[in-house]
Amino acid sequence: MISLIDLLYKNEDLEDNLLLELITHLDADTAPYLFEKALEKKSIFYKDTVYMRGLIEFTNYCKQNCNYCGIRGKNTTVDRYRLSKEAILNCCEEGYKLGYRTFVLQGGEDPFFTDEVLVDLIQTIKESYPDCAITLSVGERSYESYALLKQAGTDRYLLRHETATKSLYESLHPNMSFENRRNCLFTLKELGYQVGAGFMVGLPNQTPTDLVADLRFIKELEPEMIGIGPYIPHDETPLKGSKGGTVEETLVMVALARLLLPKALLPSTTAMGTLDPKGREKALKAGANVVMPNLSPTDVREKYELYKDKICTGDEAAHCRQCIEGRIKSAGFRVDMGRGDHASIHIPE
Ligand code: 5AD
Numbered sequence: 001m002i003s004l005i006d007l008l009y010k011n012e013d014l015e016d017n018l019l020l021e022l023i024t025h026l027d028a029d030t031a032p033y034l035f036e037k038a039l040e041k042k043s044i045f046y047k048d049t050v051y052m053r054g055l056i057e058f059t060n061y062c063k064q065n066c067n068y069c070g071i072r073g074k075n076t077t078v079d080r081y082r083l084s085k086e087a088i089l090n091c092c093e094e095g096y097k098l099g100y101r102t103f104v105l106q107g108g109e110d111p112f113f114t115d116e117v118l119v120d121l122i123q124t125i126k127e128s129y130p131d132c133a134i135t136l137s138v139g140e141r142s143y144e145s146y147a148l149l150k151q152a153g154t155d156r157y158l159l160r161h162e163t164a165t166k167s168l169y170e171s172l173h174p175n176m177s178f179e180n181r182r183n184c185l186f187t188l189k190e191l192g193y194q195v196g197a198g199f200m201v202g203l204p205n206q207t208p209t210d211l212v213a214d215l216r217f218i219k220e221l222e223p224e225m226i227g228i229g230p231y232i233p234h235d236e237t238p239l240k241g242s243k244g245g246t247v248e249e250t251l252v253m254v255a256l257a258r259l260l261l262p263k264a265l266l267p268s269t270t271a272m273g274t275l276d277p278k279g280r281e282k283a284l285k286a287g288a289n290v291v292m293p294n295l296s297p298t299d300v301r302e303k304y305e306l307y308k309d310k311i312c313t314g315d316e317a318a319h320c321r322q323c324i325e326g327r328i329k330s331a332g333f334r335v336d337m338g339r340g341d342h343a344s345i346h347i348p349e
């Protein structure tokens with residue numbers, strides 16, 4: 001195990017069969033060494049920095065029906081909301097005052113948000129806060145749409161690939177195309193976005209071989225950001241009652257992603273904090289370097305329930321800001337409130 005980890009550290013790659021061996025054989029004795037090396041790799045480009053992003057969940061309407069997701073269109077028990085332009089700008093204003101210089105606008109695939117509506121929103125945010133980066137995360141759209149949104153000022157785009165195994169992807173996403181999702185990611189890259197891909201760990205029927213495929217896919221795509229989180233079941237979905245991923249197996253994937261793509265921006269996800277009160281700190285110690293505290297108004301927070309028991313639903317933006325900062329510092333890291341671009345664009349101080 002140790003020699004495989006050292007080889008991966010040195011080459012920033014490892015053959016699929018060896019990645020598989022690592023994933024299947026790492027245990028409580030050997031995993032800490034992997035985490036240590038991942039953290040060491042992260043430090044080369046990002047030192048002890050952790051970047052902060054302000055997350056605004058601006059609509060929970062969604063036309064898709066991902067079988068794992070709590071806000072899937074067919075879940076009639078969800079209280080749907082859509083923030084007005086003014087409400088979104090208020091979130092940005094509050095976030096700016098709290099020091100955030102990246103706003104992540106995330107939502108379901110909501111047909112209300114046409115190109116025209118989104119372009120106007122993004123232009124307004126950019127005019128008001130020219131020193132901030134805007135990250136969009138609103139699912140699959142056309143080439144033209146991604147081009148218009150980029151032109152309007154969007155800097156980054158998050159679109160997890162979810163799983164790189166076609167059969168598993170199709171079993172989880174009714175009426176969606178595996179090829180289209182990948183094409184969207186390549187289009188976003190081509191258009192010059194900083195792109196975020198990523199996947200869930202512990203999905204029903206997911207095997208270690210599938211996880212190797214996820215790692216291979218990110219190595220090939222070379223996204224600037226990689227969101228990796230445990231799958232957590234939600235009772236109002238077809239996957240109700242299924243087993244879910246663990247913090248430990250997710251940490252292994254975070255660390256491997258760091259060693260394969262040393263410069264990546266890797267969030268320590270809310271889902272990790274949901275499974276384990278120290279989950280986000282553990283991810284930072286395994287090579288993650290981004291956190292995304294919530295800026296959404298508290299009265300809509302619990303309506304954006306992708307999975308069970310999501311944390312921070314009752315907490316004000318200022319409270320999360322403080323809470324996260326304390327966690328980052330106590331884990332031995334330094335908070336950076338800057339835009340936090342990818343290391344290929346900007347070398348951190
Ligand atoms: N458990 C964990 N993550 C989930 N997501 C959606 N539903 C769940 C769930 N039940 C993730 C998906 C999506 C991101 C916004 O949240 O990977 O891309």
Ligand code: FES
Pocket residue numbers: 293294311312315319320321323324
């Ligand atoms: Fe929201 Fe800790 S980050 S309460």
